[in-house]
Amino acid sequence: SQQGEEDPQALSIQEGENATMNCSYKTSINNLQWYRQNSGRGLVHLILIRSNEREKHSGRLRVTLDTSKKSSSLLITASRAADTASYFCATDKLNAGGTSYGKLTFGQGTILTVHP
Amino acid sequence: DARVTQTPRHKVTEMGQEVTMRCQPILGHNTVFWYRQTMMQGLELLAYFRNRAPLDDSGMPKDRFSAEMPDATLATLKIQPSEPRDSAVYFCASSVRLAKNIQYFGAGTRLSVL
Numbered sequence: 001s002q003q004g005e006e007d008p009q010a011l012s013i014q015e016g017e018n019a020t021m022n023c024s025y026k027t028s029i030n031n032l033q034w035y036r037q038n039s040g041r042g043l044v045h046l047i048l049i050r051s052n053e054r055e056k057h058s059g060r061l062r063v064t065l066d067t068s069k070k071s072s073s074l075l076i077t078a079s080r081a082a083d084t085a086s087y088f089c090a091t092d093k094l095n096a097g098g099t100s101y102g103k104l105t106f107g108q109g110t111i112l113t114v115h116p
Numbered sequence: 117d118a119r120v121t122q123t124p125r126h127k128v129t130e131m132g133q134e135v136t137m138r139c140q141p142i143l144g145h146n147t148v149f150w151y152r153q154t155m156m157q158g159l160e161l162l163a164y165f166r167n168r169a170p171l172d173d174s175g176m177p178k179d180r181f182s183a184e185m186p187d188a189t190l191a192t193l194k195i196q197p198s199e200p201r202d203s204a205v206y207f208c209a210s211s212v213r214l215a216k217n218i219q220y221f222g223a224g225t226r227l228s229v230l
Contacts, residue, residue, distance in 0.1 A: 042120075
């Protein structure tokens with residue numbers, strides 16, 4: 001199966017609620033990144049967490065990383081209608097020599113709908 | 117306001133025609149990526165370049181697709197001949213190799229092959 005798999009595939013919540021999305025991967029990584037894509041637009045980088053970090057915050061975003069389980073989660077607190085978008089995790093994989101390939105592997109994404 | 121610029125934004129063509137998509141990466145970025153996005157396959161990496169040299173084009177159908185970087189400010193993706201199954205949104209992204217590999221995406225080219 002594909003590296004960087006998100007779940008759920010779709011999430012529908014009310015404004016003000018928290019949204020949690022999960023991502024799993026299979027190989028060693030340099031870092032893990034989350035991107036957002038609004039309908040009809042390109043992806044926009046949200047937040048990056050390095051392999052030696054366990055938690056990162058940016059505004060209403062909180063990312064966790066568990067390298068032993070090869071998983072990450074993205075939490076959006078106090079969601080707004082404007083957060084409606086697709087969210088992708090992307091892994092910066094390490095090669096056999098322990099260095100980055102310099103490219104990202106994207107998951108299939110989670111479609112988040114926030115109802116006003 | 118630095119951004120990746122892609123042209124055209126939309127392209128409708130007939131099967132068998134040649135299609136050329138262009139990308140201007142952010143000035144100073146030395147790595148350029150081409151992706152294809154469809155509902156069925158999601159976001160697929162087609163090819164990427166570093167310092168204008170192709171590093172990996174294994175995601176690209178070699179018989180009809182070609183990607184080049186004539187200079188540091190222009191990347192092109194060409195499909196010849198185009199087929200209906202090529203209909204998709206094609207994204208270009210750029211990054212700075214030593215800057216955590218954060219990628220900056222263009223707005224995409226929506227291609228429809230009839």
